[in-house]
Amino acid sequence: MAQLRRRRTNMTRNILKITGASLLALAFATACGGETPAPVEPAPAPVAEAPPVPAGPDYASFVASTGRVAEDTAKDATRKPAEVLAFTKIQPGQTVFEMEAGAGYYTELFSLAAGPSGKVIMQAPKEFEGFYKDALAARTKDNRLANVTVSWSPFDKLDAADASVDVVTWFQGPHELYCAKACGNAVMGDPAKSFAEVARILKPGGTFIIMDHVSPTGTPTTSGNDLHRIDPMAVKAMATTAGFALDEESALLANPADDHTKGVFDPSIQGKTDQFLLRYKKP
Numbered sequence: 001m002a003q004l005r006r007r008r009t010n011m012t013r014n015i016l017k018i019t020g021a022s023l024l025a026l027a028f029a030t031a032c033g034g035e036t037p038a039p040v041e042p043a044p045a046p047v048a049e050a051p052p053v054p055a056g057p058d059y060a061s062f063v064a065s066t067g068r069v070a071e072d073t074a075k076d077a078t079r080k081p082a083e084v085l086a087f088t089k090i091q092p093g094q095t096v097f098e099m100e101a102g103a104g105y106y107t108e109l110f111s112l113a114a115g116p117s118g119k120v121i122m123q124a125p126k127e128f129e130g131f132y133k134d135a136l137a138a139r140t141k142d143n144r145l146a147n148v149t150v151s152w153s154p155f156d157k158l159d160a161a162d163a164s165v166d167v168v169t170w171f172q173g174p175h176e177l178y179c180a181k182a183c184g185n186a187v188m189g190d191p192a193k194s195f196a197e198v199a200r201i202l203k204p205g206g207t208f209i210i211m212d213h214v215s216p217t218g219t220p221t222t223s224g225n226d227l228h229r230i231d232p233m234a235v236k237a238m239a240t241t242a243g244f245a246l247d248e249e250s251a252l253l254a255n256p257a258d259d260h261t262k263g264v265f266d267p268s269i270q271g272k273t274d275q276f277l278l279r280y281k282k283p
Contacts, residue, residue, distance in 0.1 A: 168202055175229055
């Protein structure tokens, strides 16, 4: 009998211990808002930062070069060369084919942008040699532009190997394809074949930049002879037919004050014409 009483006493004590522990747990949970603490998650692994994007060429520094001639710098205000260079995206080490380079205003800048490891080919039809030969001789005298070569060739037979050029520029030039009598009936080249030639010499992914004086929409291509202008839509059609894809069109050189009816050598508009600027890619 005594043994039975001891067992009951022990059981009672155990029940009280369990009940006390439960009450303590309940009190703790209540103090914590009745919520079970969330498990601690491991800290996320550090994310590696992306490498910095290399800065592009400082085109403005090329324009500011002290080696440029005064005759060129006098034209900078209207030609906006730093912005035009940025539009071309010419990079150091690239080969640039400059169609109808004229006296070399942009040649000088392309030479700086391409750098010592790059190359610039300045081209013009043979018939233009009489206009520019002396100016080019002075510009390239004593190997002054060491990465520049001159090519006298028609637009439809460009002096470059297949897929050998990174950038082709044709500034104030496509209208010359239709400059007949006004250009002494010089043989410039067949229009369609000329654009096909650009496609031939460009590398896949290469860039073709076109700039010219705007003629009124719908004007026949004879405006190239009459006004030295061309309808941008005519140029776009030829570029598309040659397989180029338009990458960007810029109004950088637009001039709403130009009504497109005067020839580009008219004193009232010379040097201030409304010009279109297109960048194409060869797929």
